[in-house]
Amino acid sequence: MTTRIDTRFAELKKQGRSAFVTYVMAGDPDPATSLEIVKALPKAGSDVIELGIPFTDPMADGPSIQAAGLRALKAGMTLKKTLDVVRDFRKDDNATPLVLMGYYNPIYIYGVDKFLADAKSSGVDGLIVVDLPPEEDDELCIPALKAGLNFIRLATPTTDDKRLPAVLTNTSGFVYYVSIAGITGAAAADANVVGEAVARIKRHTGLPICVGFGIRTPEAARAIAEKADGSVVGTALVDALKNSLDAEGRATAKTVNAVAELTAALAQGVRAAKQAAG
Amino acid sequence: MTIAKPNSYRSGPDERGHFGIFGGRFVAETLMPLILDLEKAYTAAKADPAFHVEMNGYLKNYVGRPSPLYFAERLTEHLGGAKIYLKREELNHTGSHKVNNVLGQIMLARRMGKKRIIAETGAGQHGVATATLCARFGLECVVYMGAVDVERQQPNVIRMEMLGATVHPVQSGTRTLKDAMNEALRDWVTNVHNTFYCIGTVAGPHPYPTLVRDFQSIIGNETKAQMQEVEGRLPDSLVACIGGGSNAMGLFHPFLDDPSVEIFGVEAAGHGLTQLHAASIAGGRPGVLHGNRTYLLMDADGQIQDAHSISAGLDYPGIGPEHSWLHDVGRVNYLSATDDEALAAFQLLSKLEGIIPALEPAHAIAKVMELAPKRPKDHLMVVNLSGRGDKDVPQVGDILKGKSK
Structure with a gap:
């Protein structure tokens, strides 16, 4: 099984460049604007898109992404409409990998089999489900792999060498290394510490390692790009979006551009990296 | 199913x-x-x-255990049915189980x-x-x-x-x-x-x-021994309120394999089950939140819904997973009591027994008021009085003042 994710990382490896992964929340600040933002990301330099599934109780997210989810829900976003965004995005873009990221309950309530079928047919390539550790692989991970979707796992500073094999066993696509023990939007980790962690994980897997949490600036993205196969930026983009909204939290003429401009600046940082990690 | x-x-x-x-x-x-x-x-x-x-x-010297199993004579007389015992967890150090x-x-x-x-x-x-x-x-x-x-x-x-x-x-x-x-x-x-x-x-x-559950099971284990001592047998029924359900599980668990013991858990029905409430079993379905799969209040998209109860301790849209299972296998009967029923029970127990309960166990007392009169006088009913009402006195005082206006 080769997904768009595998293809994209293979291309980037040939170019000798680290991937730039962008996270935005589906339906933030409303479904229509959200679709325009997603469409704008690849043009602005995003190599892989992570699209958040809004949830009322995002236990691993900081205030920015919590608020983004609540804005989306208030605007009537659902998991079904999230899949609609992916389907509409795929009409014009059949190359950029798209990963859904969220929590298990909306998927469980949608129905795992139906969700996997609909996600696949919408053009989703992979899933990151924060509250499904390997101990719960029967729930969604194994069925997702059978359905031809990548299941991307988070590895963290608490995932030691003893535990890494369990975490990596059913992981595919890439490994998302969470650079700090904490919630999204927290302080950044030191690039050298991240480099050591990436090297440690690479001893256990040939999968690309993308690093997230705490990357906000082109300089930080560049520093991480020199140590890892990809860097993930989420909270900074969500904050840029939020700062473009009107007093009632509605999209303005600036909203799509606010996200696109920051994406472009960060993408330049990634592209300025000396070389991607081998 | x-x-x-x-x-x-x-x-x-x-x-x-x-x-x-x-x-x-x-x-x-x-x-x-x-x-x-x-x-x-x-x-x-x-x-x-x-x-x-x-x-x-x-547990003995700091918490003050065992907590008494107290025969609530005036409540029993007032309700005219089952013989009601209160498991006095409210007497523990810090005022609850x-x-x-x-x-x-x-x-x-x-x-x-x-x-x-x-x-x-x-x-x-x-x-x-x-x-x-x-x-x-x-x-x-x-x-x-x-x-x-x-x-x-x-x-x-x-x-x-x-x-x-x-x-x-x-x-x-x-x-x-x-x-x-x-x-x-x-x-x-x-x-x-x-x-x-x-x-x-x-x-x-x-x-x-x-x-x-294991740490709370001391409640049920003591109850079993104490009832044996005073009545020479098992109780016939157990009643406890449920938010997450720890006081209830602590009382129930040691009795689960005693088939003669009827067991009732009482969820918070808030303004009523058709309105805002916190009764996950009565009004929810299985979902995943806070690390476990259990009955949850949620909408059609799997978004967690707001719970409501007058009692802050029951104001939660989920319930412990073992309770969900005990419901599905039919071992425990899950009932619910509204804010108003709990308030009435709060006042009744205060006036009849000189015990001001917390609003949480007042929900259990509210269902005892329904269950006890329908049972014979030799029926032994144990209610977990899981906490004392000192913390609720200002809130209930305000509510009662508002009602009398």
């Missing part, structure tokens, strides 16, 4: 923390290593006689070398118990409490602060117990290296539902 009856109702969970389809370990990877460590530490502690000796010493579990978890935290304790709290009873034991053992204590609950349970906020705890009012989401638990989990993910999360109820990722 018919579910096969198990040989024993007391054998769960399985090694992965499942009670039937419920339970499990639905947490972020950052927490998983610690949860596995906790399981190991608990298994080791359970097998260590020294752990039990130390714990029993504190919560201390039984906190003591156990703090002793585990000490064995694991954790110096910083975090907890979520609704009514503040679990927060007070945690702050108390942290003071006793010289540990740092941080309590997350919904901003709405901080307002309506001021006396407990003041107590926690006096005991040296830091209370964080939680402004996210609905600003009640569910959001306090989210914030506690966020703290835990961030400070996992030095922090022990002391969960207050029989919920959360495995092994919490099991270890909290």
